[in-house]
Amino acid sequence: MLKQRRMIADQVAASLFEAEAAIDAALAKTAGLAGVMPGLRADAGLSALIGQNAVERASEAIALLAQARRAICETHKELDVAKTQIGLGAVMYGGVEKPPQAAALARPLRAVAS
Numbered sequence: 001m002l003k004q005r006r007m008i009a010d011q012v013a014a015s016l017f018e019a020e021a022a023i024d025a026a027l028a029k030t031a032g033l034a035g036v037m038p039g040l041r042a043d044a045g046l047s048a049l050i051g052q053n054a055v056e057r058a059s060e061a062i063a064l065l066a067q068a069r070r071a072i073c074e075t076h077k078e079l080d081v082a083k084t085q086i087g088l089g090a091v092m093y094g095g096v097e098k099p100p101q102a103a104a105l106a107r108p109l110r111a112v113a114s
Contacts, residue, residue, distance in 0.1 A: 002087065020076070024069070034062060
């Protein structure tokens with residue numbers, strides 16, 4: 001049973017990491033698009049009014065992708081809780097350094113000599 005839970009957790013983790021990478025890539029590409037449009041417009045000697053709506057739509061897309069990134073980060077946290085609930089709390093996934101506050105919260109408390 002533990003082996004089956006581990007295999008399932010491996011599959012979920014792989015899908016999660018793919019989703020995180022896809023959102024990050026989309027965010028980076030969309031930010032690049034939003035960043036390049038004003039400069040190319042200026043290089044072409046066009047009015048600032050040209051392409052303004054496109055810049056605004058790309059900026060909206062960036063904001064929505066940032067919301068999607070927050071949601072997938074929250075999904076990651078919830079899956080970490082679920083991992084512990086199914087008895088895999090000691091299993092690490094990813095290999096990416098966690099933020100310092102997350103690492104501090106993950107460490108169990110222990111008694112020290114006074």
